[in-house]
Amino acid sequence: MSILITFLSLAIELVLGYPARLFDAIGHPVTWFGRLISFLDRRLNRATDSxxxxxxxxxxxxxxxxxxxxALAFWVEAMLWSFPLGLLITAILATSLLSQKxxxxxxxxxxxxxxxGGLDMGRIAVSRIVGRDPEKLDRAAVCRAAIESLAENFSDGVVAPAFWIGVGGLAGGVAYKA
Incomplete structure (x- = not known):
């Protein structure tokens, strides 16, 4: 069933992505993980400790x-199996772990x-997806930077989460993203 969830999730996410209104309302699982990590770091990682x-x-x-x-994702997925549209709902939830769109x-x-818009506009656009200084990039370097970012993020945002959803369902994808 996890493979079916994976394929459905990929198809749904390709069409819908992660809706901006949903992000504005509740954030995104990656931002939730970031907040959890920050919370634990503040509480548990004290410079004064050995x-x-x-x-x-x-x-x-x-x-x-x-x-x-x-564990929470596993529980949610298990609970959804009792609903007639549980598979579809699980697939929709799993789309939040993907970022192909x-x-x-x-x-x-x-x-x-x-x-x-030319090179200046290309530099502005590429600065949204890469960490390097775009002002030093010529047209070919802007293209290479975009392609490199695509390759790196395709692995992290599509291939790996899809693999782990396929292996372990929603819980597998969540564990990978964490």
């Missing part, structure tokens, strides 16, 4: 970051900007 103590708390934090969300839109924006 290295051994900090390592022990780091292991606890890792277990909380991975196991709690994965937004990735394509961001890379396409670089191509469009280069084509219609």
């Amino acid at each position: 290295d051994a103590h900090r390592r022990r708390w780091g292991v606890v934090a890792l277990l909380v970051i991975v196991l709690v969300p994965a 937004s990735l394509a839109e961001h890379v396409e924006a670089v191509a469009d900007a280069l084509e219609t």
Whole structure:
């Protein structure tokens, strides 16, 4: 069933992406993980503690970051199986772990900007998806930067989560993202 969830999720996410209104209303699972990590870091990682103590708390934090969300996702998926549309709802939830639509839109924006606005607009568009200073990039380097970002993020935002959803359902995808 996990493979079916994966294919449905990929198809739904390709069409819908992660709706901006939903992001504005509740955020995104990746931002939730970030908040959880920040919370645990503030509570458990004190500079005044010994290295051994900090390592022990780091292991606890890792277990909380991975196991709690994965267990919750496993429970949600198990509960959804009792509903007639449970498979579809699970697939819709799993779309939040994928980012193929937004990735394509961001890379396409670089191509469009280069084509219609020239190098300066291309640099602005590529700066939204890469960490390097775009002011030093010529047209070919802007294209390479966009393609490199596409390749890296395709692995992290599409291939790996789809694989882990296929292996472990919603819980597998959540554990990967954590």
